[in-house]
Amino acid sequence: MSHDAITSLLKESRKFEPPAEFARKARISSREAYDALYRESLDNPESFWRRETKDLVFRTPWTETLEWNLPHAKWFLGATLNITESCLDRHLSTPVRNKAAIIWEGEYGETRTLTYAQLHRETLLLADALAKLGVEKGDRVAIYMGMVPEVAVAMLACARLGAVHTxxxxxxxADAIRDRVHDSQAKVVITQDGGYRRGNVLELKSTVDKALAQPQAKSVQKTIVLRHLGDKCPVQMTEGRDVWWHDIVDPNGHATREATIVDAEHPLFILYTSGSTGKPKGVLHTTAGYLAGVHVTSKYVFDLQDDDVYWCTADVGWVTGHSYIVYGPLSNGATCLMYEGAPNFPDWGRFWRLIERHRVTILYTAPTAIRAFMRQGDEWPKKSDLSSLRLLGSVGEPINPEAWIWYHQNIGGGRCPVVDTWWQTETGAILMTTVxxxxASKPGSTGLPMFGVVPDVVTKEGQSVGANQGGMLVLRKPWPSMMRTVWGDDERFRRTYFSDVEGCYFTGDGARRDEDGYFWVVGRIDDVLNVAGHRIGTAEIESTLVSHPAVAEAAAVGRPDDLKGQALVVFVSLRxxxxxxxxxxxxxxNHVGKEIGKFAKPDNIRFADSLPKTRSGKIMRRLLKDVAAGRETTGDTSTLEDLSVLAKLRTSDE
Structure with a gap:
């Protein structure tokens, strides 16, 4: 092994086979069937992708499956399409026409339902209005909205015109909006007056005004404003620039906007991810490959059935919302629940009441949320009837085994399979999970590769490591939904993703692969700790701590140490x-010493009411490193959900 190999310490032997009744009705009902499909996806991708995308609408079929000039991939060459025809139009001649596409509930309990026919109509009416404002194929449109059905309408309306949404x-x-508008050179911004979050009004339109008042945002010609809160959130309209959604969208108009047909590689959206320094990266996804990826993974990973009510709790502002609230589920004709508010408003039972009220069958949420619910105690889910659930999913970061078990037992009643999914903004769609x-599922493991995906665990030199040895997680072959480049900065794309391991996409994660071929992600390579000569992933230390009955969440970081080189500091929040x-x-x-070894005992354990997280729920270990080292915070903090958490941690250290 290379000297920089990662030591894998997590010992987890529990294994959960699919319930027989679930497997009997499942789309893929045996390991043999999965293995055959996976093998075909690698050996004969032409036949695999033609069959698996036969339900989608291509105006012109593709003539070549893949053109690969590392690091650039082109998929389904020669194909033409418009993604909205696969998500909307194709359902109108079937019973799905009158099926609920989006069931929406606001923070104060109000509800709305849009059928596929209604969502199609709303999309075409807004697309027509955008066209009249001068939006054309290839133009960029920024969307800054809350979790309301119109955010999906706005995305689909852009796609209808061949415009690129961000x-x-x-x-x-405001500064984050300014930077993204400037980098994408957005022509139009779509926003709303305001939204609710934990009972508070978020003034979205006024934030847009602050962003557009800055010279870097001069590309914006028009702002469309949805009236959502009305008198509860009055706004100032700038004459000549701002228009009300209800003034430009004619409710009595004819929804006849024809889809703009685009090439397979036409840009669909740009989604920005913040880096530790400098400007955020604009991850570019194109049309046909992305659609194929999210369509197939939605169908098989969530085992979508005609009567499912599927709830992905992510915000549409993140890639999970793009792929698994909008494009993936809608291309499969699924019914999606969308919730505007916070998971703990007005109390910690809100999620479970939503599941009971809407008879949710599939729940897809983040480990951070699961651990937060664990911390509040088992009594909250027990107050609601969760018997409608048949499948649980996890997304966003590795789920530690104890949180997995709690989720399986307390939310799924021990009867629901749990699909832990590994993927990234850059990958577009789920790349590893257990179908x-x-x-079988193994708590803490992200499972097996999805179709067409070839992951590996390697040294810096690109050599595969043995079973249960840690290394760098890479992807050896291109896959349809992969990002195509960084918007406006192809050199950054090459440098960030294809320069670490020759010939491979480097994910930035450390991992191991066990004797059954299951992958276990041990944390970001940047967060690997050097402890007593061992390189240890943060996820394994954190999982060990969360296995203690007192611990709800833990984050492990290193701090400089004159004697050891690096000391281990752990931040812990309690149940x-x-x-x-x-x-x-x-x-x-002592618990860490017993479970892992005395060399891994933390040098310092610090208790915290809460940990600094991004708005998508990921712990910001980079900021905790600064706190542990006693230095000022550096880099981008625009994604931090609550700045007061950081302030409290610094105060507690003084």
Whole structure:
């Protein structure tokens, strides 16, 4: 092994086979069936992708499946299409026409339902209005909205015209909007007056005004404003620039806007990811490959059936919302629940009441949310009837085994398969998981590769490591939904993703592959800790701590140490009924020593009410490194959900 190999420490032997009743009805019902499809996807991708995308609408079929000039891929060459015809039009001649596409609930309990026919009509009416404002094929449109049905309408309307949308999460401040508008040179911004979050009004339009007042945002010609809160959030309209959605969208108009037909590689959207320094990266996804990826993964990973009510709890401002609220589920004719508010408003039972009220069958949420629910105690889910659930999913970061078990038992009642999914903004679609009717699940493992995906665990030199040895997680072959470049900066694309391991896409993660071929992600390579000569992934130390009954969440980071080179500091938030103090800190240190080894005992355990997280729920370990080292915070903090969390951590250190 290379000297920089990652030591994998997590010992997890539990295994959960698919329930027989679930497997009997599943789209893929055995490991043999999965293996055959996976093999075909690699050996004969032409036949695989033609069959698996036969339900989608291509105006012109493709003549070549893949053209690969590393690092650039082109998929389905020669094909022409418009993605909205696969998500909307194709359903109108079937019973899906009158099926609910989006069931929406606001934070205060109001509900709306849009059928596929209604969503199609709303999309065409807005597309027509955008065209009248001068939006054309290839133009960029920024969307800064909350979780309302119109955010999906706005995305689809852009796609209808062949315009490129860039959705900006509705929690970002004005500077983040300015930067994304400037980089994409957006022509139009679509926003709303305001939205609710934990009972508070978020003034979205006024934030847009601050962004557009800056000279870097001069590309914007028009702003479309949806009236959502009305008198509860009055706004100032700038004459000549701002127009009301309801003034330009004619509710009595004829929804006849023809789809603009585009090439397979035509840009569909830009989604910005913030880096540790400098300007955010504009991840560019194109049309046909992205559609194929999200369509096939939605169908098989969530085992979508005609009567499912599917709820992905992500915000549309993140890639999970793009792929698994809008394009993936709609291309399969699924019914999606969309919720505007916070998971703990007005209390920690809100998610479970939503599931009971709408008879949700599939729940797809983040490990951070699961651990937050764990921390509040088992009594909250017990107050609601969760018997409608048949499948659970996890997304966003590795799920530690104890959170997996809690989710499986307390939310799924022990009867629901759990699909832990690994993927990235850059990958567009899920790349590793356990297909729920076909493969056993191992708590903490992200499972097996999806179709057409070839992951590997390697050294820096690109050599594959053995079973249960840690290394760098790479992807050896292109896949349809992969990002095509960084918008306006192809050199950054090459440098960021294809320069670390020759011939491979480097994911930035460390991982191991076990003797059954299952992958276990051990954390970001940047977060690997050098402890007593061992390179240890943060996920494994954190999982060990969360396995202790006192711990709800943990984040492990390193700090410079004159003697050891690097000292291990762990930030811990506790479950109810436990008290922070030296005695518990010693107990937790001994727990790590027992489960992993004395060399891995933390040098310092710090208790915190909460940990700094992005608005998508990921722990910002980079900021915790600064706190642990006693230095000022550097880099981009625009994605931090609550700045006060960082302030409290610094105060507690003084």
């Amino acid at each position: 959705v900006i999460f509705g929690g970002f401040a 729920p009717g076909a493969s 109810p009924g436990f008290t922070a103090g030296d005695a518990l800190a010693n107990e937790l240190g």
